[in-house]
Amino acid sequence: MPVMQSPPGAETVIDGRRYLYFAGTGYLGLQGHEEVIRAACEATRRYGLASATTRAGFGNTPPVLDVERQAARLFGTDDSFYFVSGYVGNQVLVLVLNGSFDAVLVDEHSHYCVFEAARISGRPTVPFRHRDPEDLRARLRRELKPRERPLVLSDGVFAGLGDVAPLAEYRKVLGEYPGAILLIDDAHAIGVLGENGRGTFEHAGLWYADGARADKQPVAPVGPPAPQVNSELPGQGSAAAGPVLLVCGTLSKAIGGFGGIVPGSRRFIDRLKGSSRFYSGASAPPIPAAAATARALELVLSDPGIRRRLWENVRTLKSGLVRLGLPADDTPVPIACLQIGDAANMRRIQEELMRRGILIAYMPSYSGLGPEGALRLAVFATHTEAMIKQLLDELGRLL
Numbered sequence: 001m002p003v004m005q006s007p008p009g010a011e012t013v014i015d016g017r018r019y020l021y022f023a024g025t026g027y028l029g030l031q032g033h034e035e036v037i038r039a040a041c042e043a044t045r046r047y048g049l050a051s052a053t054t055r056a057g058f059g060n061t062p063p064v065l066d067v068e069r070q071a072a073r074l075f076g077t078d079d080s081f082y083f084v085s086g087y088v089g090n091q092v093l094v095l096v097l098n099g100s101f102d103a104v105l106v107d108e109h110s111h112y113c114v115f116e117a118a119r120i121s122g123r124p125t126v127p128f129r130h131r132d133p134e135d136l137r138a139r140l141r142r143e144l145k146p147r148e149r150p151l152v153l154s155d156g157v158f159a160g161l162g163d164v165a166p167l168a169e170y171r172k173v174l175g176e177y178p179g180a181i182l183l184i185d186d187a188h189a190i191g192v193l194g195e196n197g198r199g200t201f202e203h204a205g206l207w208y209a210d211g212a213r214a215d216k217q218p219v220a221p222v223g224p225p226a227p228q229v230n231s232e233l234p235g236q237g238s239a240a241a242g243p244v245l246l247v248c249g250t251l252s253k254a255i256g257g258f259g260g261i262v263p264g265s266r267r268f269i270d271r272l273k274g275s276s277r278f279y280s281g282a283s284a285p286p287i288p289a290a291a292a293t294a295r296a297l298e299l300v301l302s303d304p305g306i307r308r309r310l311w312e313n314v315r316t317l318k319s320g321l322v323r324l325g326l327p328a329d330d331t332p333v334p335i336a337c338l339q340i341g342d343a344a345n346m347r348r349i350q351e352e353l354m355r356r357g358i359l360i361a362y363m364p365s366y367s368g369l370g371p372e373g374a375l376r377l378a379v380f381a382t383h384t385e386a387m388i389k390q391l392l393d394e395l396g397r398l399l
Contacts, residue, residue, distance in 0.1 A: 007032025010382040012359070019359040020387050022377050025159070027192055027334045028306050029382030030256025030299060036292045043291030051284050055273075059284035063291035067251070067259070070297035074191075075198050075263035076207075077227055079270075082293075083278045084285050086187050086250025086260035090117030090153065093183055093246055093262065096275050097121075100234035101151035101181055103144055105136060107165065109368030114153050114185050121151070130158075130368060133169035140177065149179035156200030156247070157188040160366040160376060162335030164193075167204040171242060179234065180243035190261070191254030191300055193332060197307055201229045201247060203332075230264030233271055255300060257293025259285040310334055310381035313388060317379045320392040324399060338375040340399070346375050349398050356394050 006013035009032050012021035030036055043063050051059040064082060071080040083092065094117045104118045108127040118125045126143050129135040140150055152174060154165045165184065174180035186199040194202025201207045209228040229245045251257040262272060273279045284290075300306060311332045318328035321336055328336055340346055343364065350362040364373040379388065 007037075010380055010384070010387060014359060017357075019354070019357055020383075020390060021359050022379060022383075022391055023359055023361040024378055025188065025253035026256060027188075027254040027310060027378065027380055028256060028300065029380040030254075030296045030306075033256065033296070033299065035299065036256055036296045039295035040288040040292040044288045047287045047291075049288065050286050053284070054280055054282060055284045056280035061284065061287055061290070063287050063294055064284050066294040067257075067261075067285075067290050067297065070294050070301065071251070071261050071263055073301055074196070074297055075227070076196070077230065077263040078266040079268075080261055080263040081269050081272050081276070081279070082251075082285060082290070083260045083262075083276075084282055086248070086252060087113045088278060089187075089248030089250070089260040089262060090114055090183065090185055091120060092260070092272065092276055092278050093248055094118075094121050094151075095277075096233065096272055097151065097181065097183075100149065100179070102148035103150055105139060105143075105150055105152045107131065107154040109158055109161065110153060110155050111159060111185060111187070111367055114155065118153055123151070131163060131166055133166055133173050136170065137173045137176075140173070144177070147178075149181070150174065150177055151181045151183060152243075153183050154185070155188070156184045156186040157193065157333050157335070158368055159188050159335070160363060160374065161337045161368045162331075162333045162376075163329065164189075164200060164203065164331055164333060167200055167206055171206060171245070174243035177243070181234065181246060182243050183246040183248075186247050186249040187253060188333070188335070190249040190251070192307070192310065192334060196304075197254075197300060199247060199249065201245065206245065226265070230262065230268050232265065232268055251293050251297070255293065256296040258289035259293060306381050310379070313379045313381065313383050313385075316385060316388050317377065317392070320388065324392065324396050326399075334379045336377040336379075337369075338377065339370065339372065340375065341372075343372045346373065349395070350375060352398055353391075353394060358391055358394055360391075 002014050008024050008026040053059045067082045068080045104123050104125045106118050106127050109130040128139045189199035191197045208225040248262045314334050321328040346362050361376040
């Protein structure tokens with residue numbers, strides 16, 4: 001089993017050898033940032049490793065609360081809920097939604113954690129074709145009884161394939177169903193997509209109720225428009241038209257930290273914390289990890305150029321893949337999924353690249369992949385143009 005012996009970054013040490021690293025999920029390259037590491041060390045000396053109690057007890061340490069403040073700044077919301085793992089974010093929301101929906105529909109290529117949340121809901125679960133609003137519409141009409149309320153679950157960005165859920169189209173379909181809910185796991189989009197890094201809803205123009213982007217001034221001088229995502233839970237008296245829009249995510253990928261996050265209005269977050277066992281029955285996130293995460297969020301907030309550098313690297317990688325005759329989309333998603341021949345051929349390519357000092361991932365199985373698997377390339381903000389060119393040159397020689 002390979003062992004990582006350095007922070008993940010543009011260059012990463014695996015089993016004692018330094019590679020150009022085009023794998024994993026550290027898209028903004030912050031996991032090894034000196035200020036992030038320093039924050040973890042200082043917090044450890046001051047507060048110890050963990051509070052050894054729940055957040056409803058005495059587990060609200062300053063680093064944990066700082067994560068929630070910085071995350072609320074990133075998302076432009078009143079507050080946020082920080083918990084121990086992004087993997088359980090869908091569960092956090094599905095459990096608080098209990099009684100607010102009658103059936104669950106899930107994109108067939110969603111992450112395993114999305115399907116786990118669907119199972120614990122106790123409601124009938126129906127998969128629909130990947131990124132297909134018309135199939136979603138057909139299954140809603142076929143599966144729902146009159147006045148039943150659907151909950152639709154999906155990834156925002158699909159980790160293996162690198163494609164983006166069509167949220168505007170889903171919202172339009174769900175507008176036909178009073179009480180409908182659209183819940184998105186945005187693990188691979190937070191910090192990456194949207195002008196402010198708020199993820200797939202911002203990328204789709206749906207973060208604000210009036211569709212305004214965060215960098216535009218409101219018509220009236222009353223401050224920026226309030227987000228319509230995670231603004232209210234069902235039963236909180238929302239008068240907004242259309243489905244309830246919800247999102248959860250992780251801070252361990254692009255952000256470079258640790259743990260799960262749900263941003264939202266103060267009323268939304270108060271209800272979430274008041275009803276969630278992940279607040280009252282689970283340990284708080286480790287203190288050093290929380291301090292590192294808060295500092296990483298500050299870096300993302302203070303330097304939007306990090307995201308622009310990532311987007312430029314994505315364009316460089318994907319345009320290069322197209323020149324090699326390989327498929328690549330034109331989104332800012334820093335993932336390229338390549339299915340080149342059979343499994344043996346893709347293993348050959350991965351192993352030969354490793355011999356040449358370049359590491360990419362071969363995934364024999366993952367959500368949405370066929371029986372032969374796929375090669376997965378991930379690009380970071382910290383890769384240089386020369387590094388990306390070296391990857392493309394060596395890949396071209398092996399095709």
